[in-house]
Amino acid sequence: MKHRILIIEDDVVIQTQLRNLLTGNGYEAEAINDFPVSMEQVKTFCPHLILLDIKLPGNDGFSVCSQIRTFSDAPIIFVTSCNTDMDELNSIMLGGDAFVTKPYNTAILLAKIASLLKRAYPVANQESLSCHGVSLHLESGKIEYAGRQADLTKNELKILYYLFKHAGTICARADIVEYLWDNRLYVDDNALSVNINRIRDKLSVIGVNDFVKTKHRQGYII
Amino acid sequence: MNGKLWLKQKLPMIFFNFLCMIGLAIFLHVTGNSLDSIIFISFIWSVILTVHLVISFYGRKVQMDKLLNLTEQLEERYLLPEVMEKPKRADDLVYYRLLKLAGKSMLEQVAKVRRERTEYKEYVEQWVHEIKTPITAMKLLCENHHSQGAKELLVELEKINCFTEQALYYARSEHTEKDYSVREIPLFDVVHQAIGENKYLLLQNGIGIDLQETDDTVYADEKWLCFILNQLIVNSVKYRTKHPVLKFYTEHQGSQVILCVQDNGIGIQTGDLPRIFEKGFTGENGRRAAQNSTGIGLYLCKRLCDKLGIGICADSDGSGTVIRLIFHINDFIQRSL
Numbered sequence: 220m221k222h223r224i225l226i227i228e229d230d231v232v233i234q235t236q237l238r239n240l241l242t243g244n245g246y247e248a249e250a251i252n253d254f255p256v257s258m259e260q261v262k263t264f265c266p267h268l269i270l271l272d273i274k275l276p277g278n279d280g281f282s283v284c285s286q287i288r289t290f291s292d293a294p295i296i297f298v299t300s301c302n303t304d305m306d307e308l309n310s311i312m313l314g315g316d317a318f319v320t321k322p323y324n325t326a327i328l329l330a331k332i333a334s335l336l337k338r339a340y341p342v343a344n345q346e347s348l349s350c351h352g353v354s355l356h357l358e359s360g361k362i363e364y365a366g367r368q369a370d371l372t373k374n375e376l377k378i379l380y381y382l383f384k385h386a387g388t389i390c391a392r393a394d395i396v397e398y399l400w401d402n403r404l405y406v407d408d409n410a411l412s413v414n415i416n417r418i419r420d421k422l423s424v425i426g427v428n429d430f431v432k433t434k435h436r437q438g439y440i441i
Numbered sequence: 442m443n444g445k446l447w448l449k450q451k452l453p454m455i456f457f458n459f460l461c462m463i464g465l466a467i468f469l470h471v472t473g474n475s476l477d478s479i480i481f482i483s484f485i486w487s488v489i490l491t492v493h494l495v496i497s498f499y500g501r502k503v504q505m506d507k508l509l510n511l512t513e514q515l516e517e518r519y520l521l522p523e524v525m526e527k528p529k530r531a532d533d534l535v536y537y538r539l540l541k542l543a544g545k546s547m548l549e550q551v552a553k554v555r556r557e558r559t560e561y562k563e564y565v566e567q568w569v570h571e572i573k574t575p576i577t578a579m580k581l582l583c584e585n586h587h588s589q590g591a592k593e594l595l596v597e598l599e600k601i602n603c604f605t606e607q608a609l610y611y612a613r614s615e616h617t618e619k620d621y622s623v624r625e626i627p628l629f630d631v632v633h634q635a636i637g638e639n640k641y642l643l644l645q646n647g648i649g650i651d652l653q654e655t656d657d658t659v660y661a662d663e664k665w666l667c668f669i670l671n672q673l674i675v676n677s678v679k680y681r682t683k684h685p686v687l688k689f690y691t692e693h694q695g696s697q698v699i700l701c702v703q704d705n706g707i708g709i710q711t712g713d714l715p716r717i718f719e720k721g722f723t724g725e726n727g728r729r730a731a732q733n734s735t736g737i738g739l740y741l742c743k744r745l746c747d748k749l750g751i752g753i754c755a756d757s758d759g760s761g762t763v764i765r766l767i768f769h770i771n772d773f774i775q776r777s778l
């Protein structure tokens with residue numbers, strides 16, 4: 220099931236780009252175009268999560284938030300350029316769940332969205348991913364093929380997770396490094412090669428060869 | 442009060458008395474008085490004159506010293522005309538009125554400047570918030586269009602963001618009471634945040650990160666601390682050399698936690714070290730290495746650190762710089778929480 224996210228933001232460029240970003244990451248996103256915000260629109264869309272700007276024409280974000288809270292418990296993320304403590308306090312007092320300041324790191328925004336959705340709408344979480352018979356166990360940090368397992372380090376696990384998520388497409392080295400940085404693993408280009416080699420060694424120990432393929436000058440693919 | 446100067450000021454009066462004394466002596470002599478009585482009368486006159494001078498000098502001195510003392514004790518000295526006693530002498534009264542008038546006009550002037558300043562500060566803050574909307578839009582545009590060009594643009598955007606933050610914090614650093622909340626925060630969370638905000642800048646410049654993570658917590662304001670770290674990171678990128686590595690680690694010293702930010706860049710000349718936190722100081726590095734040194738970044742860091750009660754010091758051995766942020770872990774705070 221796709222989660223529906225409502226964007227309440229008056230800047231048209233940010234609105235469309237956010238929508239692209241969210242749709243690209245597997246959400247169903249909709250934006251409100253008429254201000255002041257009417258609650259009917261919010262009710263018809265019935266979002267799972269709301270991204271709310273504070274500075275809006277007509278009613279400001281705070282009052283919109285309290286209006287929404289009268290009929291919905293959907294998580295609300297305040298996205299704003301006002302980063303004073305008062306605004307943050309206000310937003311939390313009025314029932315906001317998170318406060319992200321502009322210009323935001325999209326990775327962090329997506330992570331916040333994911334974690335809020337996970338908490339608000341718990342689903343049986345996927346503990347392992349698999350591709351070509353190789354499965355990756357996220358909880359235990361192991362990789363398995365035909366009953367044989369190998370332990371992975373944090374870096375290796377994250378790299379494999381990224382490759383598994385993008386199975387079948389080429390992952391540029393720079394994108395993998397960026398992904399790792401977003402996950403607080405500050406790996407540079409050389410260290411990435413080292414990690415990839417270690418992954419290949421571990422894979423060959425459990426009997427998989429040529430699983431992570433190098434695309435010359437482009438990146439990796441599984 | 443200077444006695445000599447006072448005496449000098451009284452000279453015409455003394456001279457006039459002296460003339461009168463001579464006149465009287467001649468008159469007494471002509472009317473046939475004896476020399477003895479003339480000398481006696483002159484002597485008495487001189488004694489009375491001297492006593493008058495001494496008494497009036499000391500009376501005046503006491504009065505003036507009182508005023509000086511009062512001024513010394515006043516915190517805002519320009520308020521003297523409001524608190525001093527209204528003088529009784531005619532000329533003093535004129536000076537008193539002059540003081541009052543001057544003070545009033547100065548207060549008006551100060552109030553005007555202060556008002557203008559607040560307005561300007563508010564404008565800057567508002568401007569920074571406005572500019573963040575287009576920055577965000579550009580950032581999203583770039584991130585949705587993966588290409589080398591977009592990545593280079595993102596680096597520039599991070600720089601723009603850094604400069605606007607600088608403007609914001611500069612405007613805010615004067616009235617900090619309004620906008621900071623000191624809380625217990627995990628130190629390395631803020632480090633991660635600061636690195637995240639400069640991700641593209643660091644990646645494009647091939648800066649290695651060496652993080653010796655601990656779970657130390659400190660009492661500080663998260664946003665401010667993040668801003669300070671941002672400035673330090675940007676500096677390290679600006680003054681990098683080949684194979685740059687940025688290292689974050691902590692040291693413990695008594696009741697202090699010290700966050701060290703170490704780079705292996707061009708370092709700071711020993712002669713420049715004591716002045717790097719001064720406003721507008723760019724030093725040898727500013728002249729040679731980076732043309733875009735402004736001398737604002739570290740000055741702001743120092744200023745914010747002072748407000749937050751964090752110590753900041755720099756060390757350089759010619760190859761690389763270590764900036765230390767010193768946090769005090771107060772036993773009292775920990776016990777009472």
